[in-house]
Amino acid sequence: MIGISEAKIYGGIVALTIFNTMTRKKEPFEPLRPGKVGIYVCGITAYDRCHIGHARSAVVFDVVVRYLRQKGLDVTFVRNFTDIDDKIINRAQEEGIDPGELAEREIDHFYQDMDSLLVLRADIEPRATRHIPEIIALISTLIEKGFAYEAAGDVYFAVRRFPSYGALSKRNLEELRSGARIKPGEKKRDPLDFALWKAAKPGEPKWDSPWGPGRPGWHIECSAMSMKYLGTTIDIHGGGLDLAFPHHENERAQSEAATGKTFVRFWMHNGFVTIKGEKMSKSLGNFITIKDILTHFHPEALRLFLLSKHYRSPLDYSPEALKESTAALDRCYKALFEAQTVVNLPIKKKRPLPPEVEKDLSMISALDKQVEEAMDDDFNTALALGNIFEAVRGLNRILQHASKRPSALYKQGIEEACSQIKKATSILGILTEEPQDYIDMRNKQALAASGLTKEELDRLIEKRNQARKKKDWQLADNIREELFEKGITLKDTPQGTIWSADL
Numbered sequence: 001m002i003g004i005s006e007a008k009i010y011g012g013i014v015a016l017t018i019f020n021t022m023t024r025k026k027e028p029f030e031p032l033r034p035g036k037v038g039i040y041v042c043g044i045t046a047y048d049r050c051h052i053g054h055a056r057s058a059v060v061f062d063v064v065v066r067y068l069r070q071k072g073l074d075v076t077f078v079r080n081f082t083d084i085d086d087k088i089i090n091r092a093q094e095e096g097i098d099p100g101e102l103a104e105r106e107i108d109h110f111y112q113d114m115d116s117l118l119v120l121r122a123d124i125e126p127r128a129t130r131h132i133p134e135i136i137a138l139i140s141t142l143i144e145k146g147f148a149y150e151a152a153g154d155v156y157f158a159v160r161r162f163p164s165y166g167a168l169s170k171r172n173l174e175e176l177r178s179g180a181r182i183k184p185g186e187k188k189r190d191p192l193d194f195a196l197w198k199a200a201k202p203g204e205p206k207w208d209s210p211w212g213p214g215r216p217g218w219h220i221e222c223s224a225m226s227m228k229y230l231g232t233t234i235d236i237h238g239g240g241l242d243l244a245f246p247h248h249e250n251e252r253a254q255s256e257a258a259t260g261k262t263f264v265r266f267w268m269h270n271g272f273v274t275i276k277g278e279k280m281s282k283s284l285g286n287f288i289t290i291k292d293i294l295t296h297f298h299p300e301a302l303r304l305f306l307l308s309k310h311y312r313s314p315l316d317y318s319p320e321a322l323k324e325s326t327a328a329l330d331r332c333y334k335a336l337f338e339a340q341t342v343v344n345l346p347i348k349k350k351r352p353l354p355p356e357v358e359k360d361l362s363m364i365s366a367l368d369k370q371v372e373e374a375m376d377d378d379f380n381t382a383l384a385l386g387n388i389f390e391a392v393r394g395l396n397r398i399l400q401h402a403s404k405r406p407s408a409l410y411k412q413g414i415e416e417a418c419s420q421i422k423k424a425t426s427i428l429g430i431l432t433e434e435p436q437d438y439i440d441m442r443n444k445q446a447l448a449a450s451g452l453t454k455e456e457l458d459r460l461i462e463k464r465n466q467a468r469k470k471k472d473w474q475l476a477d478n479i480r481e482e483l484f485e486k487g488i489t490l491k492d493t494p495q496g497t498i499w500s501a502d503l
Contacts, residue, residue, distance in 0.1 A: 197209060238269070351405055
C-alpha cells in the first residue's frame with residue numbers, strides 16, 4: 001500500500017493514486033482537464049437479469065464517482081447499454097419477441113436492481129442503437145486509414161495493422177494467433193481480426209450503411225459513444241476484469257487507430273465475483289441474480305459485502321458472507337440509533353468526560369482523514385470500512401460510559417461522532433437510512449421470523465413482568481431465554497421492558 005510519505009504531493013494535498021491496468025502499477029491521478037474528470041464504464045448487454053457480478057462493477061464505480069465528486073471534481077460519468085448483440089437476438093428468438101422489446105425489458109430490470117442498490121444514475125447512458133451514425137462514421141475513418149476492410153457486407157479491424165495490440169491485456173500476438181480460428185461464414189483475412197460491422201442476416205435488426213444493411217459489432221459502440229461524449233482521450237475507463245480482453249483491448253486498438261491519440265489514461269478493472277473459488281458467470285450457469293439476493297438481504301448489506309474487499313481482488317460470494325455483512329450493518333445502525341437516544345435525553349448535569357471517552361472522541365474525529373487516505377490509495381474501500389468499524393466500536397464505548405454516568409457534555413461529542421461516521425459512509429452508499437427506520441424494519445423482520453404475533457409477544461413480556469414482581473426469577477429468565485432463541489432481545493429500563501431484534 002502506498003503511504004502518505006510515498007505518495008506524490010500536489011499543492012500540499014496527497015494525490016489520489018489509481019492502479020492502471022495498462023502499466024500494472026499505481027499512478028498519481030491528475031485529470032486531463034484541471035478539475036474535470038471523464039469516466040466511461042461498460043454497462044450491461046441487455047438480455048437477462050443482472051447478477052452479483054454486475055452489481056460489483058456498478059457499486060465499485062458508483063463509489064469511484066461519489067468519491068471524486070466529494071473531492072470537488074466535476075465528473076462526467078458515461079455508462080452505456082448494449083441493446084443489440086448476438087445474445088440479445090438469440091434470447092429474443094427463444095422468447096418469440098422483438099430484440100428491442102427484450103432490451104427495453106432488461107434495461108428496466110437493470111434500473112430496478114441498481115436503484116435498490118442506491119447506485120447513482122450515470123450522467124449519460126447511451127445505447128448502441130441510438131448511435132448508428134457515429135458508429136458508421138468511426139468505421140469509415142478506420143477503413144480510410146487502412147486499419148479496417150470490408151468483406152461481402154462485413155467490416156473487420158485488421159489487428160496486425162495496429163502494432164501495440166495486446167499491450168493492455170499483455171497478450172502476445174503470436175500466442176493469440178495460435179489459438180484463433182476463422183469460424184464458418186466469417187470472411188476475415190486473419191483469425192485475429194474482429195468485426196466492426198456485421199452484414200444483416202434474415203430476421204435480424206438492421207440499419208443501412210455504406211457496406212449494405214447490417215448492425216454494429218460489439219466493440220465499436222463503446223469507442224464511438226465515449227468519443228462523442230468525452231472526447232478522443234478520456235481519464236478513466238472501467239469495467240470488470242473479464243472485459244480487459246478482448247473488449248477493452250479492441251476498443252483501445254480501434255480508437256487509437258482512428259485518432260492517433262491515447263484513448264484512455266487510466267484503465268480500471270474490478271475483480272471477479274466467485275462462488276467457492278470458481279468465477280461466476282452466466283455462461284457457467286452459476287450466477288445469482290441481484291433480485292434473488294435482495295429477497296433475503298438488505299441492499300446496503302449487499303453493498304457492504306461488495307466493498308469489503310479491495311475492488312481489484314476476487315470476492316467469494318456465499319449466504320454466510322452476506323449474513324456477516326448484515327450483522328456489521330446492524331451494529332452500525334444500532335450504534336447510531338442508541339446515540340440518537342442518548343442525545344435526546346433531558347440531561348442537565350455536566351459531569352466531566354473520562355479520559356478514555358476523550359480518547360475515543362479524538363479517534364473518531366480523525367475518521368475523515370483516515371477514510372480519505374484509504375480512498376486516495378486506489379479506492380481502498382476495505383481499509384476505509386475497517387476505519388469506519390473501529391469508529392463505531394469507539395462510539396459504542398462512549399455510549400456505555402454515557403449510560404453509566406450521564407452528562408450533558410456527551411451530547412456534542414456524540415453528535416459530532418455520528419456526523420463523522422455518516423459522512424464517511426455516504427461515500428460508500430451505506431447507512432443512508434434513518435436509524436429508527438432501519439431498527440423498526442429489523443424488529444419487524446425479527447418478529448415475523450420468531451413465529452409470534454405482536455399480541456403474543458406482549459403477553460409473554462407481561463407474563464415475565466408479573467413473574468419478576470413475584471420474584472419468580474426462574475420463570476422470568478426462561479421467558480427471556482425463549483425469546484432470545486427466537487431472535488428477540490428484552491431490555492429492562494426505568495420506563496419498562498422494551499424488545500428489539502437481536503442485532
